[in-house]
Amino acid sequence: MSPVPLKKEPMIIHPRPSSIVAALYTLRDLDVDVVILHGPPGCSFKHARLLEEDGLRVVTTALDESGFVFGGHDKLVKLLEKVIEKFDPKSIGIVGTCASMIIGEELHEAVLEVNPDVPVIEVEVHAGYPNNTKGVIITLESALAAGILSEEEFQRQKILLEEATEVEKRHGAASKEYLEPSRGDVKYTVAKRIIELLKEGKKGLTILNAKKETGYMFADINVAVNQVAKELGSTSEIINMANLDENLGLDRVRSHARNINRDLKKMGIKVHEIIGGLDEYPVAGKVVNRLIAEKYSDFDFAVITGVPHAIPMDNLQGMEVISVTNGPRQVLPLKEMGHEYVVVEIDLHPKTLGVSSIIESEFGATLRKLAQEERT
Amino acid sequence: MKQIAIYGKGGIGKSSTASNVAAACADEGYKVTIIGCDPKSDSSITLLRGERIPTVMELMQQGYEISEEDVVFEGYKGVKCVEVGGPEPGIGCAGRGIIVAIKMLQKKSSVMEDSDLIIYDVPGDIVCGGFAAPIRKGLVNDTYVLTSGEYMPLYAANNICKGFARLGNNLNGVICNSRNAENEETIVKAFAQELGSELLAFIPKDPIVQTCERAGYSVIEKQPDSEIAGVYRKLARAIMGRESSCKPRPLTDARLRELTG
Numbered sequence: 001m002s003p004v005p006l007k008k009e010p011m012i013i014h015p016r017p018s019s020i021v022a023a024l025y026t027l028r029d030l031d032v033d034v035v036i037l038h039g040p041p042g043c044s045f046k047h048a049r050l051l052e053e054d055g056l057r058v059v060t061t062a063l064d065e066s067g068f069v070f071g072g073h074d075k076l077v078k079l080l081e082k083v084i085e086k087f088d089p090k091s092i093g094i095v096g097t098c099a100s101m102i103i104g105e106e107l108h109e110a111v112l113e114v115n116p117d118v119p120v121i122e123v124e125v126h127a128g129y130p131n132n133t134k135g136v137i138i139t140l141e142s143a144l145a146a147g148i149l150s151e152e153e154f155q156r157q158k159i160l161l162e163e164a165t166e167v168e169k170r171h172g173a174a175s176k177e178y179l180e181p182s183r184g185d186v187k188y189t190v191a192k193r194i195i196e197l198l199k200e201g202k203k204g205l206t207i208l209n210a211k212k213e214t215g216y217m218f219a220d221i222n223v224a225v226n227q228v229a230k231e232l233g234s235t236s237e238i239i240n241m242a243n244l245d246e247n248l249g250l251d252r253v254r255s256h257a258r259n260i261n262r263d264l265k266k267m268g269i270k271v272h273e274i275i276g277g278l279d280e281y282p283v284a285g286k287v288v289n290r291l292i293a294e295k296y297s298d299f300d301f302a303v304i305t306g307v308p309h310a311i312p313m314d315n316l317q318g319m320e321v322i323s324v325t326n327g328p329r330q331v332l333p334l335k336e337m338g339h340e341y342v343v344v345e346i347d348l349h350p351k352t353l354g355v356s357s358i359i360e361s362e363f364g365a366t367l368r369k370l371a372q373e374e375r376t
Numbered sequence: 377m378k379q380i381a382i383y384g385k386g387g388i389g390k391s392s393t394a395s396n397v398a399a400a401c402a403d404e405g406y407k408v409t410i411i412g413c414d415p416k417s418d419s420s421i422t423l424l425r426g427e428r429i430p431t432v433m434e435l436m437q438q439g440y441e442i443s444e445e446d447v448v449f450e451g452y453k454g455v456k457c458v459e460v461g462g463p464e465p466g467i468g469c470a471g472r473g474i475i476v477a478i479k480m481l482q483k484k485s486s487v488m489e490d491s492d493l494i495i496y497d498v499p500g501d502i503v504c505g506g507f508a509a510p511i512r513k514g515l516v517n518d519t520y521v522l523t524s525g526e527y528m529p530l531y532a533a534n535n536i537c538k539g540f541a542r543l544g545n546n547l548n549g550v551i552c553n554s555r556n557a558e559n560e561e562t563i564v565k566a567f568a569q570e571l572g573s574e575l576l577a578f579i580p581k582d583p584i585v586q587t588c589e590r591a592g593y594s595v596i597e598k599q600p601d602s603e604i605a606g607v608y609r610k611l612a613r614a615i616m617g618r619e620s621s622c623k624p625r626p627l628t629d630a631r632l633r634e635l636t637g
Contacts, residue, residue: 004443005438101472
């Protein structure tokens, strides 16, 4: 039998999300205290810093030319000992980098030598995988091996990640060879259109399909639509859908759902349909699709926030679709899917780190301000 | 299951020794796998009648989804042959190739569980992390050093033992592949003893090895009744029966010079 060629993927020429960074975020989601990046000091700098905002300490063995040549085992041992002494962590992650993996560093040897009495998750990863979900899967495999993740949750995550990869290939950043970044439609114009629809009493859906902590800001837009409708005395029926199931996913992800639900309740905003957990953004679209067919097919418009390209267009065809993303490279694919308006919340993700309640978005603020001006 | 690696200076005869040991063990009814870790991918060629097989890295480079049957080929008396492959001299990183290929085999191949003997044929000195991957990933439990009685091969063998000492690996024995150096057996025997190990076999220099290899065969297959085939058989039995090993104590360079002087 001759070997089977892999499915031809489009040649993608812009940099892709890093599997090393994906490993870091996954370790954060697993509530690991300290992560050691075994590699050059500049590797994953920006994300390492951002994650410190979120309470995860990230340190590096800072391999230099001589480290590449002579190996970094001793540096890793030393840093592991220092981390234990300095931070007294309850769990530690060690994450590989391109440099350390190419020269064949064995993370496990350092762990054996130091023999810490807290769990250590060793992640042999580099940034050479075309899909960063690979970095998540490798991390979860190690977490499973270290006994801090159940087999059941591992299998669940694996399915979600495979689906996430498919979503990106279908309509996401991995769908085209090169995607021109775009700021999308002007927020003022789109906010005006939403206000028009509300004044006309059109029936609207707001769909929050957010990825984990990004929900803290995306939810603000769903909130704003509801608040503005009320303020304008709109007769529009508004149905809110959100992937805010509090009983799905890793503990950290569940706590985000709880926090957002708590805030929504405080603001008097009802979530009519729970469409999944905050890590189910790749599959929640199927639930949305079914719900629309069953109950909401006569609605006039939909405001979709978070990962709008994961919501199938099948049953949205008759509606005016307004989507809000945080990816400037997501604008073109969303327009091609048939969304009338696409708004970009630039730099949303960094603002949602280290946060535990809903925070104001630019688009939400624009909507509120315009509605206020309408009234006066 | 025995998982062994034979190390030694480039050109000293590791592949010849490995394939003859593999063939001799197959003759005795053992299930044998040989994993060639040299980018030249010639470890198993004499078990496959001179034929080259597709290598793991070459298939990966061409973008294939690799399964076991694409890279594992049966040679002489059912010996399973795998070649890791790797880049042309002077480009890329052969060491990384070994890491990637071995991880792939661990994941996708059952031959690694289903053998009585697995031989890793690793090139020359352990020049980078990747070449130590079979040892460091815990895939090798017995290691042998092959040398002649000349200074440079002994120097390389001694250096390799330094590597073992660092990796915490034991040495199971020294094998001498003769180059007809003066007092060769005595020298290598002394070298082995000073390391704390012993000389397991003295393979005399015999043109039959060359003749068989050129024709694409091992000595065991082509000249089973030759004297040297007997030496390989004896070595094979010694390896299969070997239980003892030592933490090697590498010699000083001065002592090495003295030994060969």
